[in-house]
Amino acid sequence: MMSRTFKTALAVLGATLLAATASAQDTIKIGVTQPLTGAFAASGTYVMQGAKIAEEQINKAGGVLGKKIQLIVEDNKSNPTEAVSTAEKLIVREKVPVMLGAWSSTLTLAVMPKLEEYKVPMLVETSSSGKITTSGNPYVFRISPTSEMEARAFTPLVKSLGIKKADFLATNNDFGLGASKEFSEMLKRENVQIGTMEVMDPKATDFSAQLAKIKASGSDTLFVTTAVEQITLILKQAKDQQVTARIITTGGSNSPDQLIQQAGDAANGSSHLVFFTPWFPEAVKNPDIARTFVALWNEKKHHVGGLTEGFRGWDGIYTIVEGIKAAGKAEPEAIQKALWGVKVKGINGDIAFIKQGPAGRESAQNVPSVYLVKIDSGKVIRQ
Amino acid sequence: MRGKIPNMDQLLQHILNALILGGTYALLGIGLTLIFGIMRVVNFAHGELYAFGAYMMYLWVMVLGANFYLALPLAVLLGVMLGAAMELVLLRRLRGADIDTTMLVMIGAWITLQNVEQMTWSGVAKSINTPFPSSPLVLGSVSLSWNRLFVFVVALALIGATYAVINRTKLGKAMRATFQDRDTAALMGVDINWIHTATFALGSGLAAAAGALLGPVFVVVPTMGDLASLKAFAIVILGGLGSIPGATIGGFILAFMEELGAGYVSSGYRDAMGFLLIIVILLVKPTGLFAQKERIG
Amino acid sequence: MKQGLTIAWLLFLASVPLWLNNLYVLHVLIMAGIFIIAAMSLNLLLGYTGQLSLGHVAFFGIGAYASSLASLGFAVHLLPDWQVSVDPKPVWFSMLCGTLIAGLCGWAIGRLSFKVRGAYFVIVTVSFAEVIRLVALNWVELTQGPMALNNIPYLRLGIPGLFELSFLRKPANYYLVLAVGVICYVVIRRLVHSRAGRAMIALRENEPLAASVGVDVTRYLVLATIVSAGMAGAAGALYAHYVRIVDPDVFLFIYTVTMVIMVVTGGKGTLAGPIVGGAIFGLLPETLRALEAPPEVQWVTYGVLMVLVVYFLPDGIVPALRNWWHGRSAVAAAPAPEQASTEAAR
Structure with a gap:
């Protein structure tokens, strides 16, 4: 019994290895x-x-x-x-x-x-x-x-959007912290005041505490860097707590369509840095592709x-x-x-x-x- | 330099958030403490019933298109049924086994349930639509969503119903008798098997209700039960193993500690509050704040 | 006869890298070996003192982090104007640090946790592990948080200028894990056969009785925890310098559960139990992979097996096999009235 199981396991292993070399x-x-x-x-x-x-x-x-x-x-x-x-x-x-x-x-x-x-x-x-x-x-x-390229591309918009004071809410990893760092440095160079810089665990789902803090800081813009799942929740919860700051998401993993679908009204008025614009393919360099x-x-x-x-x-x-x-x-x-x-x-x-x-x-x-x-x-x- | 008023508003908002969260924490805690108090089972699968409730809500509302208010009791009912089934299949034959043995079985159940969920629903987070208006309820300088208010009200109602069942019904009386002295209760004609099944089903139903209520507020993921389990442990230890009022108050205390801790200390340590609480309580007053009996060993 | 069998096994294990020319399988064996060491250390607590510690992964993780940090060097601000910095240390020294620091944490946590028993003890150990995970996740200055400690150096041993052994490649790591495993086995074996070991087993069988005849309960429990934590820390250090990356997920509860399953399935309170259990559950994921099962199947199998073992093999595989063997030889020769639980005590 024991040895038969063992033989089967060996046979499976062997077959997999053979299959691997054959398809190679x-x-x-x-x-x-x-x-x-x-x-x-x-x-x-x-x-x-x-x-x-x-x-x-x-x-x-x-x-x-x-x-x-x-x-x-x-x-x-x-x-x-x-x-x-x-x-x-x-x-x-x-x-x-x-x-x-x-x-x-x-x-x-x-x-x-x-x-x-x-x-x-x-x-x-x-x-x-x-x-x-x-x-x-x-x-x-x-x-x-890179976050630095994104921040640089964003520079001319600081004036046109009229940003005076900004808060940050980013996921606690290289992606989020890197973006917070590059964007806050860029904004400082543009003489924008920096309010509170909050972080969140990549797996967190309740941001009410961070948002209460952000609301109290009184900034006009909130930069959010994380993946779309957390952005959805942040938009909804920001609306619940009446955070009035304009929300701008960076990093391109923000999927506006999904936000509209899942956050509904709460997504309105938010801005997003993206690297592809399927809503208007004519805007990209190779529209046919x-x-x-x-x-x-x-x-x-x-x-x-x-x-x-x-x-x-x-x-x-x-x-x-x-x-x-x-x-x-x-x-x-x-x-x-x-x-x-x-x-x-x-x-x-x-x-x-x-x-x-x-x-x-x-x-x-x-x-x-x-x-x-x-x-x-x-x-x-x-x- | 911030003015005094915004700081006050921030504190009020934190308090409101904590109150709302505390209701569901209490639900989770009561379910776990009931199961422990009456059955002497440390239910590691408790959080999985929470996740199960949330997924059933997703199934009814988003997949089958049922009415939100109808889906909620259905999800809870399914939680009750799963709980009863687990008791009958897994725990009944271990009656009288030591606490470590049942714990191992519940850990096995926890891993199995979580991964079956993962296979069934994939790892991608699901969100559930609600019928509530999207603009929040504004109370002066603070605000909260209608959805959270609903969660709070239903949670309080369920807590009240649980108290009523325990204190006012024949089943509740039998449960209390079993809690105090299982052998005597059995001698007095209490059907211990039935009490155990009912207790596990009730506790599981409360966990599923917490999940079904919070699923639409947050998102539904297969691993959501892990943190729920651990928080339920914290609440129960805080209130004293087996104490229902303890679990109720413990739920609110934990919610306040998390919310204020995240607001004024560091948002990263939000989830650590519960565990720090467990460690401090066990070192200072191991029986918890409200335990009726010494229960060590 | 028994000694000969052990040596034959060791020779077989040592020969594996010589004839196995599949690096991937060797990788699987190394990882299984590391987990077997961790399971052996848990067995000391769970099997010999009877304390179900569900925070064991904390010591594994502390060993991994402490060893990595010592080998990488670090600088942290403990107070705004008080900075502590540590230069990178040689890896062998770091691994020793990891082992010792894990042992020290075992002492501290043991002293605190053994104030309570039963369900309380289990929950307090889970909480300790979880708090430590959250510290690793949030103390970014020290641990890099979710960004993980990267580029951890591998072990090099030798005399400068004369010769050097580098543990970058898989066969070298395999021998390293095998050597540490053998050392841990010998240490545990000697410990459980000593006076202290008999005291521990007495505690498991009947704590009030043991205390009444003068066994210093807390002392022996803490001693067991220190040794156990140190070994888990050593396993963590091996892991860190082999995988060369450590993130806060090493503290996940599921790894404690994996170790518990290995010990319980193999047979708690037996020397061979964790090795048999570790081999089964260390290699099971790869067997399932070969059958092209999705990854969740592995965990479902773990969960179901855990329940089945509790029902049908409550003592584990090794005692069951031993009973079966004795049962067979009993037919041929004199009856062998041996009990699994007392076997290890002798």
Whole structure:
């Protein structure tokens, strides 16, 4: 009995290993680590769905280097230690030559030492912390903007929005704290007074105490940096407590459509920094690609609120595949070299990499477009 | 430099928030303390009944499109039924086993329930629509949402109903008798099996009610029960294991400590308040503030 | 005969990296080994003194954090104008610090918690672990909070200029975990066979009786907690320098539960129990993965198994196997009136 179970387990193990080696020959694997459960589950799922759409389109068009691509998706559970273990699994067990990940800055920063250890490049699609591209890791290729880029893009709006005093409410991690730091420094340079700077646990759901404090500070603007789940709750609870400050969310994981759907009235009057504007595709640099993506997304019946997040998956996979094509082979070091030279027409705009970080060990950073939109009477408008 | 008036407003708002939160905390605490007091079971799965209540609310309102006010009692009823089933299947055969054994079984139930929830509903947070007006109720300088007010009123009503059941009904009398002395109660003709099932079902129903009420206020996620369990423990320890008035007052004390702690100390340590409370209480007055009997060991 | 079996097992375990050329499986074995050490340490409390401590992960996490922080160095402001800074220390020294600090916390928490028993004890231990998790989450200056401690150095041993052993690669880490595991096993074995060990078991069997014949209850319970916490801390330190990242989720209650399941399933109060339980639950997730089950299935299996073990194998696998074995040999030879609970005492 005992030995039969053992034999079955061995057989299963063997079969899996065989299957793994067999499929390695006719496809090119791309590892994807995203938060599919936990605090960032919704956002990570959208990115994964966007990446899957890109996979399908690329394979329909014949794949790359005569082979089909195959995404191997691992759930990093919104947890940095799990993120490391997904990287380990993808690289050691699945032997992927390149990865896409890992959504939040904390997750990406956690994975980065593994990239160096195994010399595998990763395309970073969402993370915004400056540290990612300045710490001297040459295996990092980021297409999303840093908080500093976002703050810089926002500078001209400080005057036109008439911001005099601002509060901050950010999630207590690299993503939130980084954004609070860059935006508050930028605002100080613009002579804006800074009120209270509050933090919250990424898993928290009740912000009544923080909002009571923010209300008492009497600022005209509240900058919020976190994922869409928490933004929804903050908008609702701010309305309940009659916080009158204008709410501006940064980081691009704010999904205005989802906010309108789930926060209702409470979303009206809030502004959001986004990196893709599916409501007016003509505003982006490559409107045709944007329209194609929106059409495919809707065809799949994915959540309409996921478009502003899902496009990252598409842009990421297309950039990676361009890198594989330029490398001419699916090997980590060749792809890492080739990615430096790619020029991709993406949904956010044209993707190409500039050098950041210490000389000789530079990381790659794209200069993406940033848009500010506003929710007005349940509709997203340009601002 | 802030004026005196805004600071006062902030304090008032904190007090209001704490009062509202305290009602649901008390519900959670009463359910747990009932189960412990009568059955001597430390119910680690308590928070899962809370999450279950919230998910049933989501199922009825958002998936099946039922009326909000109808969905609430349905969710609670389902919680009662799940509780009764758990008692019959898991706990009945362990009657008389030591407290560690039942605790291990309840931990097993907790892990199983939580992950079945995760498989059924995925890890993505769900929100539940409410029929309440979206503009808040304004009381001078402070305000609160109609939804939270509703939660508070229903929670108080349920607490009142629980008191009535315990103090005014035959079932309640039998429960109190079992609590005081199980063997004598059995000799006097109390059906202990029935009392245990009823107690576990009632306690579970209260936890499910707390979840069904708070689900629409916040969001529904599979792991929401963990913190609820731990907070319920804090409340029960504070009030004394087995004491219903203790759990009621303990719920409000915990809510005040959290809200004021988050407002004036650090919002990050909000959830730590309960545990600090447990540790301090157990070191200073291990029986809790309101325990009727010495219950150590 | 028994000694020979132990040595054969050790030789087999030591040979694994030589013939196993699958790094991923080796990784799984290393992680299982670390958890087995933690489970062995919990067994000392749960199995030998009979105290169900559900805050055990606190010591594992404290060991991991203390060791990582010592090896990375840190600077914190304890008061606005009073800063404490620590330069990075060698990893072997840091790991020792992690073990000792976890032991010290065991002493402090033990002194406080053993004022209460039963349900109160369980809840107070859960609370301690949770408070420590929240401190790790919010004391960002020291612990980096949810951003995790990153780039933790790996262990290097050697004499400068002469030779150096580096524990970056998996086989080296495997041997390290195996060595620490063997040391912990020997320590626990000696402890439970000593006078102190007999006192602990007496406490488990009947605390009032033991106290009445002069056993200093708190002293032995605290002693057990210190040793147990120190070992859990050592396991945490191994974890930190192998995985090379530590975040506040190491304090999650679910890890305590994992350790408890390992001990209870294997057989609490037996030396081999946590090892058998740890091997089963350490390798089970990967077996389920191979069957392409979603990750929740792993936890559902844990939960259901936990309930089933309580019902059908209340003493755990090792005592059950031993009884079965004795039952069989009893037929052939003289009856062996051995009880699982007294087995370890001899």
